[in-house]
Amino acid sequence: MALIAARNLTIGFAGQPLLEQVNLDIRRGEILALLGPNGSGKTSLLRTLIGALPPSSGCISRQSGLVTGYVPQRLHIDETLPMTVNRFLQLPNRHPREKLQQALDQAGAPALGARQLSTLSGGQFQRVLLARAILEKPDLLLLDEASQGLDYAGIRQFYRQLEQIQQALDCAIVIVSHDLNLVMQSATRVACLSGTIVCQGSPDTVAGMAEYQSLFGLDSPSGHPATAGVYPIHPNCREA
Numbered sequence: 162m163a164l165i166a167a168r169n170l171t172i173g174f175a176g177q178p179l180l181e182q183v184n185l186d187i188r189r190g191e192i193l194a195l196l197g198p199n200g201s202g203k204t205s206l207l208r209t210l211i212g213a214l215p216p217s218s219g220c221i222s223r224q225s226g227l228v229t230g231y232v233p234q235r236l237h238i239d240e241t242l243p244m245t246v247n248r249f250l251q252l253p254n255r256h257p258r259e260k261l262q263q264a265l266d267q268a269g270a271p272a273l274g275a276r277q278l279s280t281l282s283g284g285q286f287q288r289v290l291l292a293r294a295i296l297e298k299p300d301l302l303l304l305d306e307a308s309q310g311l312d313y314a315g316i317r318q319f320y321r322q323l324e325q326i327q328q329a330l331d332c333a334i335v336i337v338s339h340d341l342n343l344v345m346q347s348a349t350r351v352a353c354l355s356g357t358i359v360c361q362g363s364p365d366t367v368a369g370m371a372e373y374q375s376l377f378g379l380d381s382p383s384g385h386p387a388t389a390g391v392y393p394i395h396p397n398c399r400e401a
């Protein structure tokens with residue numbers, strides 16, 4: 162059974178649809194890369210999946226008791242605020258020190274607990290956000306451009322860390338990213354957005370699709386992308 166099943170979602174703002182007819186299942190054990198050009202609605206879809214943004218229409222079924230972890234695209238912290246990483250990880254809920262350390266270890270940031278947030282590099286801060294997102298051992302971990310600010314080697318290492326987390330927690334991971342080649346090495350499935358899900362499948366399959374190549378300018382434009390990945394209505398689906 163899918164952890165989350167989205168059916169016929171329309172997502173938009175001020176009456177203007179951004180994404181339509183979105184059908185997506187997310188299953189335990191997979192690493193799904195959500196790709197698309199700037200402004201194609203990747204963040205909006207993630208926010209809809211976690212329940213932070215209501216869809217204009219359609220429905221989302223979530224497995225009962227589903228625990229989600231979310232690494233947002235931006236999190237502004239006032240640099241003048243004195244706060245250690247361990248303290249930050251305790252907001253809003255307190256956790257035993259061992260649990261904080263385990264999350265930092267899994268996020269590849271074992272030595273950062275006592276550091277002041279304001280002294281962290283961009284890459285270190287991303288790892289702290291990852292640690293925070295896995296504290297509650299989520300069934301579903303969603304990351305919105307969490308590798309931003311990392312260099313090539315840093316991104317590779319970050320994705321390897323995610324693969325280890327996926328195995329350790331036996332969770333599903335959804336990654337929004339612009340690092341096409343790197344994310345496709347770690348992903349087990351890829352879905353590309355442009356008004357809807359224009360193509361999805363295994364990384365190898367999607368890399369060979371005209372819709373993918375056209376979306377990212379990897380070949381000459383091949384006309385209007387076709388819609389793929391249409392699912393039957395989920396039996397547990399209620400209209401949102």
Ligand SMILES: Nc1ncnc2c1ncn2[C@@H]1O[C@H](COP(=O)(O)OP(=O)(O)OP(=O)(O)O)[C@@H](O)[C@H]1O
Nearest residue numbers: 174175179197198199200201202203204205206234
């Ligand atoms: N709360 C909102 N109110 C109005 N418009 C919004 C809101 N959130 C997002 N949008 C608009 O929806 C569009 C898609 O934004 P979104 O951030 O989901 O895209 P994205 O694919 O994640 O973009 P990027 O790759 O640049 O991060 C943009 O035009 C954005 O301005």
